[in-house]
Structure formats: structure tokens, C-alpha cells
Amino acid sequence: MDFNSTLTLESEPSRASLKTPVNKVYLETFGCQMNVSDSERVKTTLVAEGFEVVTSETAADVVLINTCSVREKAEQKLYHRIGRIRHARQSGRQPLVGVLGCVAQLEGDTLLAKPQRIDFVVGTRATGRIAEIVRKSLNARERRDGLVDLGERENEYEWAVAPAQRNSPYVAFLPIIEGCNKFCTYCIVPFSRGREESRPAAEIIKEIYRLKEQGIKEVHLIGQNVNSYRPRVGDGLDGYRGATPFVKLLRAAAATGIERIKFTTSFPRDFHKEIVSAIDEFENLCNWVHLPVQSGSDKVLRLMRRGHPVQNYLKHVAAIKASPRKISLTSDIIVGFPGETDEDFEATKRLVEECEYDGLYIFKYSPRPGTPAAAVTETLSEAVKQERFLELESLQRKIQQKVYERYQDRVLKVLAEKISSKTEEDLSGHSTCHKVVNFAAPVSQLGRMVEVRITTAKLNSLYGTMLN
Numbered sequence: 001m002d003f004n005s006t007l008t009l010e011s012e013p014s015r016a017s018l019k020t021p022v023n024k025v026y027l028e029t030f031g032c033q034m035n036v037s038d039s040e041r042v043k044t045t046l047v048a049e050g051f052e053v054v055t056s057e058t059a060a061d062v063v064l065i066n067t068c069s070v071r072e073k074a075e076q077k078l079y080h081r082i083g084r085i086r087h088a089r090q091s092g093r094q095p096l097v098g099v100l101g102c103v104a105q106l107e108g109d110t111l112l113a114k115p116q117r118i119d120f121v122v123g124t125r126a127t128g129r130i131a132e133i134v135r136k137s138l139n140a141r142e143r144r145d146g147l148v149d150l151g152e153r154e155n156e157y158e159w160a161v162a163p164a165q166r167n168s169p170y171v172a173f174l175p176i177i178e179g180c181n182k183f184c185t186y187c188i189v190p191f192s193r194g195r196e197e198s199r200p201a202a203e204i205i206k207e208i209y210r211l212k213e214q215g216i217k218e219v220h221l222i223g224q225n226v227n228s229y230r231p232r233v234g235d236g237l238d239g240y241r242g243a244t245p246f247v248k249l250l251r252a253a254a255a256t257g258i259e260r261i262k263f264t265t266s267f268p269r270d271f272h273k274e275i276v277s278a279i280d281e282f283e284n285l286c287n288w289v290h291l292p293v294q295s296g297s298d299k300v301l302r303l304m305r306r307g308h309p310v311q312n313y314l315k316h317v318a319a320i321k322a323s324p325r326k327i328s329l330t331s332d333i334i335v336g337f338p339g340e341t342d343e344d345f346e347a348t349k350r351l352v353e354e355c356e357y358d359g360l361y362i363f364k365y366s367p368r369p370g371t372p373a374a375a376v377t378e379t380l381s382e383a384v385k386q387e388r389f390l391e392l393e394s395l396q397r398k399i400q401q402k403v404y405e406r407y408q409d410r411v412l413k414v415l416a417e418k419i420s421s422k423t424e425e426d427l428s429g430h431s432t433c434h435k436v437v438n439f440a441a442p443v444s445q446l447g448r449m450v451e452v453r454i455t456t457a458k459l460n461s462l463y464g465t466m467l468n
């Protein structure tokens with residue numbers, strides 16, 4: 001692994017070869033798939049550099065927290081968590097605490113002054129240098145001079161994840177684009193994750209082949225906005241058809257023959273109908289699209305600077321629903337955005353009814369410091385936000401129950417991912433349309449793709465009988 005030369009002297013022996021006590025690191029992750037994926041890579045780096053990654057904080061010398069700042073609640077979690085870590089170890093040596101991820105990137109060295117005592121801060125693109133920072137912090141622990149690295153990725157950043165550090169032995173997250181250029185007025189991501197940067201297609205395809213060899217069955221191509229995937233010239237996609245680089249990448253990924261490919265998140269303005277054609281064409285491109293709409297009111301969408309009027313969004317929905325693959329559709333909605341009237345909220349409810357989503361993530365608007373929407377003073381009360389949240393949630397519950405009941409008697413292909421958390425006799429996994437499916441089967445089926453006839457539809461999961 002190659003680190004930034006300012007931090008690592010080339011003649012320095014590898015940590016693994018030194019006979020010093022092994023330092024134990026515990027890593028906790030909040031937030032999105034991108035954070036889960038970054039954490040897998042952080043653990044891979046630390047183990048390669050001679051640290052031991054432990055599953056409990058009790059004996060850890062270093063606690064790392066990979067943070068999310070998309071909503072205020074997510075950020076508050078960080079301070080509570082550190083408070084509890086500090087409180088739990090009142091006798092004996094306190095662990096070093098390092099903050100990673102979006103809160104680290106946004107707050108930088110101001111975190112070092114927090115009463116919870118944070119020892120070092122690592123930004124969203126500096127994770128490749130994590131081992132150096134941890135090591136330096138351990139060496140300097142008595143001096144308590146906190147380290148901060150908010151720098152860019154090194155050119156030789158190692159994207160691969162060691163199989164042992166992957167969250168699932170069968171499913172792998174593969175970042176294809178980082179950051180976001182959209183600047184929706186409520187969103188902190190363009191600030192915390194920076195501008196869009198696409199990974200070269202050749203590298204992505206090589207990694208899919210490698211994952212396939214390692215026994216991975218399902219790859220999730222991830223990014224804040226995968227549809228705007230745009231690698232620099234010489235991208236290795238010349239042989240593939242497609243109106244956009246993302247469509248070409250989907251075709252190239254499908255051609256690797258890996259069992260399943262899923263992708264998130266799609267942004268409506270950049271969603272191209274050829275994405276649906278590619279799904280129709282390749283069975284291993286899964287029949288699930290996550291297409292956040294945020295609001296059903298054109299006025300609110302304009303205030304959010306989303307750039308997709310409702311009608312345009314509905315055209316994409318129509319194309320998705322017209323597919324013979326029975327593509328499932330999920331979305332995100334923010335309620336209580338500043339200026340959202342009762343009529344605007346009614347329009348959102350009508351849109352939700354029309355789209356009949358298979359799943360919906362509903363968020364109460366949370367002002368994020370530094371974003372344009374946070375500067376607006378006439379905001380809605382918490383009570384109104386809560387009321388709209390509950391109303392929309394209850395509407396979606398009714399719709400979802402109906403949508404899930406349509407799966408009764410259908411046969412779904414399910415990847416047996418784990419033993420069910422409810423009963424040891426059942427296995428649990430996801431269908432190609434990304435539904436959680438539980439079914440009775442022996443553990444020998446783990447990691448296999450099985451056919452399940454659906455017998456029971458619950459609100460958020462399906463239950464069925466294995467056929468093969």
C-alpha cells in the first residue's frame with residue numbers, strides 16, 4: 001500500500017514486521033453505504049499495516065467513528081457516542097478517539113476543542129492515510145496535540161477491500177463516483193464529500209472480475225449520483241453501447257457475468273431511459289431503481305434546486321414501470337422544507353400515491369449550516385414536520401402493504417445472505433428487486449441463489465418457501 005510520501009518514509013519498515021505490541025482498533029460506522037464502504041477500506045488498510053481490528057470497544061486502544069452529517073440527528077449521534085465511550089472507561093487507560101467521515105471533513109480542527117475529547121480528525125478523502133495518523137496519534141498521545149488530515153486522496157489510493165473486512169461475504173459495495181456537483185439547497189454532501197470524481201471504468205471492471213473470483217455474488221455500484229458517472233478520457237468503455245457513460249458502464253459490468261449488479265443512488269435529472277433498456281437486456285442488472293424525488297410540488301422542487309419538475313420525474317417512473325422486468329421503485333422524500341404549504345404537501349401525497357413505491361425513506365427537513373436553505377428564516381415548526389411525516393408514513397404503509405401483497409405466489413430469486421435474526425431455522429436475503437425475503441432452509445444454502453415462492457407479505461419483508 002502506497003501512502004502519501006510526506007507521511008511515510010520509504011525506508012521505514014512495515015509495521016507488521018515490527019515486534020511491538022499490536023494496537024487494537026475499533027471502528028463504528030454511521031450513515032450511508034458510502035460510509036460503510038469507506039469503513040471496509042479503512043479496516044483493510046489498518047490490518048495491512050499491522051493493527052488488529054476488534055469487534056468491541058472495551059479493549060480497544062483506538063476508537064474510530066465514521067460519521068454522517070446529512071441530518072442534524074446523525075451529527076448529534078457522534079457526540080453522544082463519544083460521551084458514552086469516555087464514560088464507560090473511567091478507570092484504566094482511555095482509548096484514543098478519532099473522527100472520520102463527513103462531520104470530520106466539515107468541522108475539521110474545531111472538533112479537537114469539543115468537551116468529549118477527540119484526538120484526531122480524518123476527512124472524507126484522507127482515509128488512505130489512516131494508519132499513519134493513528135500511529136502518529138498513538139506516539140503523541142501523552143502530548144495530546146491532535147492531528148487533522150482533510151487532504152485529498154493520494155494518487156495511488158488503494159480501493160480494494162480485503163474479503164475479511166467486507167460487511168458481507170456475498171455482497172460488495174463498489175464506489176464508482178464520489179462527491180456531488182448538484183448542490184440541492186438543503187444538502188451538505190457537496191461540501192462534505194466534495195466535487196464529483198469518477199473512477200476509471202477499467203479499474204471498476206477489473207474489480208468486478210476480482211470480486212467474482214472471490215465468490216461475491218452481488219455488486220452494488222455506489223455513488224451520490226451514479227447517473228452522472230463521467231470518467232476522464234480513455235475510460236475503457238469504447239466497446240460498449242450507451243447514450244451516457246453510466247449506461248455503458250452498466251453494460252460493461254453486466255458483461256463480466258457476475259451474478260447480480262445493483263446501483264444506487266440515481267438522480268432524476270440525469271436518469272436516462274437507456275438505463276431501463278439495459279436492465280431489460282441483461283438479467284444480471286437487477287430490477288430495482290432508487291430514484292429520490294424529495295417532493296411532489298414543483299414549487300418546492302424549485303426551492304430545493306432539484307431541476308426536475310414532477311412531470312419529468314413521472315416520465316422516468318412510467319419508463320421504469322413499463323419494463324417487463326417488473327422493476328421495483330424506491331425513493332426519498334423530505335417533508336417540512338421551508339415554504340412547503342399544505343397544498344405542496346398534498347401534491348407530495350398525490351405523487352406518492354401515483355408512484356406506488358416499493359419503499360420510501362421519509363425525512364423531516366433538517367437545516368444544515370452553510371447550505372442555502374439553512375439561511376431561510378421562515379421555517380416550519382417541528383410539530384408540522386412531525387405531523388406531515390406521520391401522515392406520509394401512514395399513507396406509504398398502506399400503499400406498501402398493497403405493493404408487497406402483489407408478490408404473493410410469485411417466485412423470486414433470492415441470495416441467501418444470512419441466518420434470519422428472528423429464527424435460526426430461516427435464512428434471509430434480498431431478491432433481485434431488493435426485497436428482504438425470509439425462507440426455511442439449511443445453512444448449507446448460504447451464499448447460494450435460490451428460488452423462493454412467496455407465501456406471506458409483511459410490511460417490509462416477504463416470507464416464502466424455497467423451491468430448489
Ligand code: 5AD
Binds near residue numbers: 365
Ligand atoms: N434534511 C432532511 N433530509 C435530507 N436529506 C439530505 N439532506 C437533508 C436535510 N438537510 C435526505 C434526502 C436524501 C437522503 C439521503 O437524505 O432525502 O435523498
Ligand code: SF4
Binds near residue numbers: 180182187188
Ligand atoms: Fe445531495 Fe442533491 Fe447531491 Fe443528492 S443530488 S447528494 S441530495 S446535493
